[in-house]
Amino acid sequence: MEDMLEDTVLVNLRINGKPHELEIPPHTSLLDLLRDDLNLTGTHMGCMTGHCGACTVSIDGRVAKSCITLAATLGRAKITTIEGLTKEDGTLSAVQHAFWDEAGFQCAFCAPGMLLCTSELLEGNPDPTDEDIEKALAGNLCRCTGYQSIRRAVKAAIASNKQAAE
């Protein structure tokens, strides 16, 4: 069984559409991999316990807290960070634009979680209720307590998506 033990782990991650083959130490968190190895510093380091949501990324289409995700367990995952939300031409996505318009950020430390959770919510449910919105955002703490403007921003994104669909 000794031959099963690896000192380093090879992962093949597709991050914001770009393939990355990385040989990493087993204890590397996804947060450290993104920030330290790839310089994707839009993913924020907050509590390191999974409470605050500032380190949120999307793994295979589902939001996750990167500080409590061991990178070596991800194999061939597709990862989207806050940098990957922007459209290819560099313009803001509908969700980003709505947060901009409605002042959904004050310090923006919580932006990764708020934006990625809202994006996942609206992909699966174009017309969420207030309760759906609260559930989707429950894993994020805004330390400026700007929750009302965040809620307005989500509603503005819903309206803008509906307008675009018409």
Next chain:
Amino acid sequence: MSLYPVFARPRSLDQAGEVLGSLSSGAMIIAGGQEVMPSVNYGMLMPEVYVDIGQVKELRGITEADGAIHIGALTVHRDVQDSDVTRSQVPLLAYAAAQVGGGWQVHNRGTIGGNIVSMHPLYDIVPSLLALDAEVDVLKDGTVDRVSLSDLMKDASHGLGSEALLVRVVIKPMPSGAGWAYEKLKITAGGYGSANAAAIVAMDGDKIASLRLVVGAVSELPQDLSQVLSNCFGQVWSDSLASALEAKVCDAISNPLSDHQGDGNWRKAMAGVVARRAVAAAIAKAR
């Protein structure tokens, strides 16, 4: 032994069992990482070997077999909430999985297996599983044995042991017409409740035919108080019965937790409150 942890990726259940059997207690099973990583980040846990069980197919999926629901240990809370099987057959568990703290991010990665084997007094899944008389399949020394979850929980200080692996949870569907409720009293910031209760009730007309009640987050382990409340059978739910039930539950909590979620005497009192609310809500739902 290296200064840094090493990594093992078994590809099958057999391989996982062999790897775990060959390693010392410094080995740590990792799946979603939601239980392990916060402790690693704060230096409270320093695994020598991570055993990543994410590639073991036998641990995945929610299926129905032999009149029971099988939930693979790697099933994440989000899938327990959303699966048609759990929602229709064990709605109490589907609802409880949605009450786990940490939001979608944790629900997307945290697994039912990790939640059980951590044996954390404040977690949300086990009270419902105990009320449902769940069993678990455990791999140890090359064989998979089925044991009742309540037996497994009795030795919480030792847990499963580092050489064993929880394979799946096996639950009988809830009887049709049964009422159910999970009440979580949350008064602090963060994801934990200060007291919670899972109840399943069957009614015979307006009388209580049977009652399962498990109270969690108030003592070291969730407590199954169904026996204590057997005198409710055959009775009509009323204000006086509700008060009597609340008092009995409080009395049954002999050694309440005192922590960030509240002090012991208050927790004892709240155990009665959540129990009363859960039973009342379950009766309202029963047909």
